[in-house]
Amino acid sequence: MKPVKIGICGLGTVGSGTVNVLHRNSRVINARAGCDIVIGQVACRRDDVDCDISGLNVTRDIFEVATNPDIDILIELIGGIDVARELILKAIEHGKHVVTANKALIAEHGNEIFAAANEKGVTVAFEAAVAGGIPIIKAIREGLSANKIEWLAGIINGTGNFILTEMRDKGRGFSEVLEEAQELGYAEADPTFDVEGIDAAHKLVILASIAFGIPLQFDKVFTEGISRIAPQDVQYAQELGYRIKHLGIAQKGPKGIELRVHPTLIPQKRLIANVDGVMNAVLVKGDAVGPTLYYGAGAGAEPTASAVLADIVDVARTLTADPEHRVPYLGFQQEQLRSELEIVPIEEVETAYYLRMSALDKPGVLSQVAQILSDSGISIEALIQKEAADEEEIVPLILLTNRAVEKQLVEAIIKIESLSSITGPITRIRVEPLK
Amino acid sequence: MKPVKIGICGLGTVGSGTVNVLHRNSRVINARAGCDIVIGQVACRRDDVDCDISGLNVTRDIFEVATNPDIDILIELIGGIDVARELILKAIEHGKHVVTANKALIAEHGNEIFAAANEKGVTVAFEAAVAGGIPIIKAIREGLSANKIEWLAGIINGTGNFILTEMRDKGRGFSEVLEEAQELGYAEADPTFDVEGIDAAHKLVILASIAFGIPLQFDKVFTEGISRIAPQDVQYAQELGYRIKHLGIAQKGPKGIELRVHPTLIPQKRLIANVDGVMNAVLVKGDAVGPTLYYGAGAGAEPTASAVLADIVDVARTLTADPEHRVPYLGFQQEQLRSELEIVPIEEVETAYYLRMSALDKPGVLSQVAQILSDSGISIEALIQKEAADEEEIVPLILLTNRAVEKQLVEAIIKIESLSSITGPITRIRVEPLK
Numbered sequence: 063m064k065p066v067k068i069g070i071c072g073l074g075t076v077g078s079g080t081v082n083v084l085h086r087n088s089r090v091i092n093a094r095a096g097c098d099i100v101i102g103q104v105a106c107r108r109d110d111v112d113c114d115i116s117g118l119n120v121t122r123d124i125f126e127v128a129t130n131p132d133i134d135i136l137i138e139l140i141g142g143i144d145v146a147r148e149l150i151l152k153a154i155e156h157g158k159h160v161v162t163a164n165k166a167l168i169a170e171h172g173n174e175i176f177a178a179a180n181e182k183g184v185t186v187a188f189e190a191a192v193a194g195g196i197p198i199i200k201a202i203r204e205g206l207s208a209n210k211i212e213w214l215a216g217i218i219n220g221t222g223n224f225i226l227t228e229m230r231d232k233g234r235g236f237s238e239v240l241e242e243a244q245e246l247g248y249a250e251a252d253p254t255f256d257v258e259g260i261d262a263a264h265k266l267v268i269l270a271s272i273a274f275g276i277p278l279q280f281d282k283v284f285t286e287g288i289s290r291i292a293p294q295d296v297q298y299a300q301e302l303g304y305r306i307k308h309l310g311i312a313q314k315g316p317k318g319i320e321l322r323v324h325p326t327l328i329p330q331k332r333l334i335a336n337v338d339g340v341m342n343a344v345l346v347k348g349d350a351v352g353p354t355l356y357y358g359a360g361a362g363a364e365p366t367a368s369a370v371l372a373d374i375v376d377v378a379r380t381l382t383a384d385p386e387h388r389v390p391y392l393g394f395q396q397e398q399l400r401s402e403l404e405i406v407p408i409e410e411v412e413t414a415y416y417l418r419m420s421a422l423d424k425p426g427v428l429s430q431v432a433q434i435l436s437d438s439g440i441s442i443e444a445l446i447q448k449e450a451a452d453e454e455e456i457v458p459l460i461l462l463t464n465r466a467v468e469k470q471l472v473e474a475i476i477k478i479e480s481l482s483s484i485t486g487p488i489t490r491i492r493v494e495p496l497k
Numbered sequence: 498m499k500p501v502k503i504g505i506c507g508l509g510t511v512g513s514g515t516v517n518v519l520h521r522n523s524r525v526i527n528a529r530a531g532c533d534i535v536i537g538q539v540a541c542r543r544d545d546v547d548c549d550i551s552g553l554n555v556t557r558d559i560f561e562v563a564t565n566p567d568i569d570i571l572i573e574l575i576g577g578i579d580v581a582r583e584l585i586l587k588a589i590e591h592g593k594h595v596v597t598a599n600k601a602l603i604a605e606h607g608n609e610i611f612a613a614a615n616e617k618g619v620t621v622a623f624e625a626a627v628a629g630g631i632p633i634i635k636a637i638r639e640g641l642s643a644n645k646i647e648w649l650a651g652i653i654n655g656t657g658n659f660i661l662t663e664m665r666d667k668g669r670g671f672s673e674v675l676e677e678a679q680e681l682g683y684a685e686a687d688p689t690f691d692v693e694g695i696d697a698a699h700k701l702v703i704l705a706s707i708a709f710g711i712p713l714q715f716d717k718v719f720t721e722g723i724s725r726i727a728p729q730d731v732q733y734a735q736e737l738g739y740r741i742k743h744l745g746i747a748q749k750g751p752k753g754i755e756l757r758v759h760p761t762l763i764p765q766k767r768l769i770a771n772v773d774g775v776m777n778a779v780l781v782k783g784d785a786v787g788p789t790l791y792y793g794a795g796a797g798a799e800p801t802a803s804a805v806l807a808d809i810v811d812v813a814r815t816l817t818a819d820p821e822h823r824v825p826y827l828g829f830q831q832e833q834l835r836s837e838l839e840i841v842p843i844e845e846v847e848t849a850y851y852l853r854m855s856a857l858d859k860p861g862v863l864s865q866v867a868q869i870l871s872d873s874g875i876s877i878e879a880l881i882q883k884e885a886a887d888e889e890e891i892v893p894l895i896l897l898t899n900r901a902v903e904k905q906l907v908e909a910i911i912k913i914e915s916l917s918s919i920t921g922p923i924t925r926i927r928v929e930p931l932k
Contacts, residue, residue, distance in 0.1 A: 079785075083643055083785045084643070086784075087643060087644065087645055087784070087785070090642075090644075090645055090710065091642065091643055093710060094638075094642045094710075095642070172826075172827075176826040176827065176831065177831070179826065180820075180826075180831045183820035184820070185820075185823060185826075186826055189640075195783075195785070195786035195787065195789065196786075196789055197635075197636050197639070197640025197641065197789075200632075200635065200636070200639060200640045201632050201635070201636065201640070201791075202828065203529075203824060203825075203827075203828035204632070204635060204807060204810070204811060204824055204828075205624075205632025205635050205636070205804075205807055206632065206803065206807065207525075207526065207529045207530070207806070207807045207810045207828070208518055208519070208522060208526055208802065208803045208805075208806030208807050208810070209522065209525075209803055210522055210525055215929065215931055271827045271828075271834075272827050272828040273828075274835075274838065275525065275528060275529075275827065275828065275829035275833060275834055275835055276834060276835055276836065276838050277834050277836050278827075279840055282840040284843040284846075290924070291926070292853075292924065294853070294893065295851070295853060295924060295926060298851075298853060298881055298893075298895045299851065299926075301881060302851075302879055302881065302895070302897060304851075304928065306926065309929070311929065315841070317839065317841045317845055318838055318839030318840060318841045319838055319839065319840050319841060320840075320841045320846050321840055322843060322846065324926075324927055325926050325927070326926065326927050326928065326929050327851050327897075327926055327927070327928040327929070328928075328929055328930075328931050329930065329931070332931050332932070333768060333771055333772065333792060334931065336768055336771055337768065343790075345931060348630075348803060349521075349522070349799075350514075350518045350522070350630070350799040350800065350802055350803040350806075351630035351631075351793060351794065351799070351800045351803040351804075352630065352793065352794045352797075352799075352800055353793065353794075353931075353932070354630065354631055354632075354791070354792060354793035354794075355778075355790070355791070355792035355793065356636075356789070356790070356791060356792075357768060357789060357790040357791075357792070358786060358787065358788065358789035358790065359786060359787045359788075359789075362787075364784075364785040364786070364787075365785065365786045365787055367643065367785055368641065368643045368644055368783060368785040368786035369640075369786075370643075371642070371643030371785075372639060372640055372641065372642045372643050375639070375642045375643070376639060376642075376824075380820075380823050385615075385618035385619070385620075385815075388620060388815050389638060389639055389811075390638075391607075391611040391614065391615075391620075391621055392607075392611065392638075392706045392707050392710065392713075393637065393638035393639075393642070393706075393707040393708075393710065394710035396611065396612070396615045398710060399706075399710055399711060399712050400709075400710055400711055401711065401712050403709065403711050403753055403754055404752065404753030404754065405714055405717040405753060405754050405755075405756055406750070406752045406753045406754060406755045408719040408757060410752055411719075411755050411757065416730070416733075416734065416737075416739075416762050418727075418729070418730060418733060444737055446733055446736060446737065458729070458733075460733045460737075462737060462762075489725070489727065489730060491726070491730060491734075491741065491759075491760050491761065491762055492759055492760070492761050492762070493739070493761065493762040493763075494650065494744070494746065494761050494762070494763055495763075495764065496650055496763050496764070496767050496769065496780060496788075497767070497788070
């Protein structure tokens with residue numbers, strides 16, 4: 063299939079991230095899409111951009127992209143409302159598909175934009191508008207398409223979640239933590255949009271429309287911010303077994319649909335209560351699937367670019383009904399599967415280890431064990447050595463090692479097991495940091 | 498668009514669940530799909546099925562479905578390998594698209610099946626094969642399509658996770674907990690498949706192929722079960738700040754791809770370390786998006802049916818390139834958006850409440866407060882009453898109420914605030930159980 067040409071409007075944080083990720087990962091992206099995704103034009107008003115635009119067709123006029131007959135998909139990353147709305151409507155008018163990360167625009171003018179797009183038979187995709195890199199729109203819209211959605215609840219503003227997490231972890235007050243967040247670049251100079259829940263309301267109204275099949279109704283969202291949460295409330299909530307999170311909640315009930323953003327006590331043991339810092343998560347309850355949760359980075363250049371580019375691949379797929387252009391069985395086009403990549407034998411795999419052994423309760427055992435590990439280049443990261451129970455001569459010895467290649471560790475274990483001061487086999491379990 | 502006709506082979510747990518969910522939710526499913534999804538035929542060998550098949554075209558011969566010219570999509574839910582493989586290849590040969598929940602079949606014969614399907618230009622979808630209702634295949638394959646996947650780690654066997662969770666929570670041994678799991682129906686009479694990691698290996702190999710774009714290589718997965726985990730290992734892991742989970746890990750490194758299923762110590766503070774009981778979760782690290790996590794039910798009739806039906810909707814979309822047949826902007830077809838659904842005013846919303854007030858430190862205050870709440874039909878679920886500090890006459894009083902309608906609570910709060918024994922305004926924060 064011929065290349066799909068995109069026109070990127072706006073090279074701020076997200077725009078630059080999109081160019082960077084597309085350049086870096088073009089091989090895998092094209093192998094998944096089944097066609098080449100090519101930047102046909104970029105439009106930006108600034109010279110200092112955080113990406114390489116050499117060799118690209120650059121214009122200062124974003125509207126040029128909307129009317130450029132070469133462009134298949136316009137990528138709106140300028141932000142704001144009025145100009146972005148005009149730009150997108152112009153692109154639609156010219157038969158272009160649109161990808162946008164603009165939550166405010168979709169929440170406030172989505173109905174108009176979708177009506178225009180529907181009329182023209184073009185796609186408007188906006189995965190990046192909600193929860194950054196988490197494919198939450200795709201999950202609800204496609205992954206849970208068999209479900210009546212009963213409710214959803216999301217931590218969909220990273221700034222607010224960072225502030226509440228810091229208040230809890232450090233016992234500090236709202237204003238103090240807000241200042242810190244501003245210094246770290248997690249909060250704007252005017253934080254109203256984030257801390258009063260307006261940003262979360264934009265995202266909530268989009269999720270709710272997709273969940274329940276209703277038009278976007280931003281003006282009907284109830285919004286309450288976190289600025290009045292006192293440190294003692296955070297503390298008392300903990301004592302009661304809860305955590306305070308700033309949630310966007312959409313729920314269908316007998317009276318209709320509830321749309322509300324407010325601080326909420328939720329039981330500590332819920333997974334979503336443990337989503338901390340600037341991370342986002344959305345909990346969705348479907349009648350068939352039950353509760354499902356989606357977690358990841360809710361903002362940032364590359365996480366947002368990840369969503370923008372996934373939308374571009376999706377839109378590219380809609381351009382034909384060619385079988386080669388569907389989502390491939392294994393994500394990559396059949397002829398692009400890489401059978402030359404080796405699967406590593408377990409002996410060559412490197413992980414940290416938990417080791418538990420039974421040792422005679424006499425001096426020098428630990429140093430013998432440590433010596434054998436050290437000779438194999440393995441060091442001890444943590445240790446539990448229990449006192450012998452009365453009369454008992456055998457004590458458990460528990461070690462966490464640093465990362466080591468399996469076969470070296472196995473050799474060391476055989477030597478340790480042969481020590482006269484060690485009885486019985488050694489239990490070993492791999493350790494992964496998962497970060 | 499004309500109806501899409503599906504033929505369901507197998508009416509066991511998942512097959513019956515699929516029929517039930519499709520019957521119950523046909524309105525939302527069709528409104529999302531943009532066409533009617535119709536059961537053209539069902540094939541099963543048993544009479545006692547857990548769904549209503551009255552009025553349906555029922556056959557005892559599954560192969561009849563594979564050759565029935567009326568059927569667009571064959572749904573393979575018979576399980577097992579040899580007959581299922583033959584059935585799917587026959588359906589493909591007859592130009593039918595296929596949806597399956599069969600992880601063993603895809604893991605062991607997916608390469609052959611996909612090659613045949615590719616040849617014929619038909620789709621094979623298998624979201625239900627991994628992690629039940631969690632749309633994890635869609636997430637990696639489409640949601641993260643812009644990323645180089647660095648690694649993924651999943652709790653992808655509910656039986657094993659239930660056993661490890663019980664061992665931790667109750668300090669019991671593997672065999673004892675396994676028996677309990679068998680009584681509860683969470684483990685098979687022969688539990689080998691689950692506890693030795695074979696089931697997880699099937700799922701892992703599918704996820705890894707999608708993540709890295711490699712052919713399915715089930716025979717190269719390293720597999721280690723959980724039967725040798727001792728209660729003291731669970732205990733020592735906790736002391737070291739870790740939890741033991743049975744993970745499937747796929748990781749791309751300089752030596753190649755690691756594919757391994759084994760018990761693993763992971764830091765307690767990771768979200769995935771807190772996924773308990775029979776629930777599943779997959780943590781995926783992409784180079785652009787960073788870590789993302791997907792959580793939900795990994796098995797069961799309706800969660801699995803949710804994934805099967807989502808695949809059916811997806812496949813139905815591939816049948817034409819009509820704009821009306823794409824994924825709709827808001828998930829539901831434009832003309833199906835329900836503008837008549839009311840958004841509930843916040844005054845009518847019912848939630849539980851956290852209330853914090855400052856009370857004079859004298860007898861009878863609590864009973865006055867409780868009386869006012871009780872008069873409004875609100876009861877107290879939990880209470881913190883702090884001692885007055887020396888010399889201080891004001892004490893904090895913290896209450897958790899049961900669920901109450903906002904306007905009733907607000908009225909009660911006004912009355913409480915007017916009490917002479919209560920000073921200053923009352924802080925209130927909503928409480929949600931999120932279950």
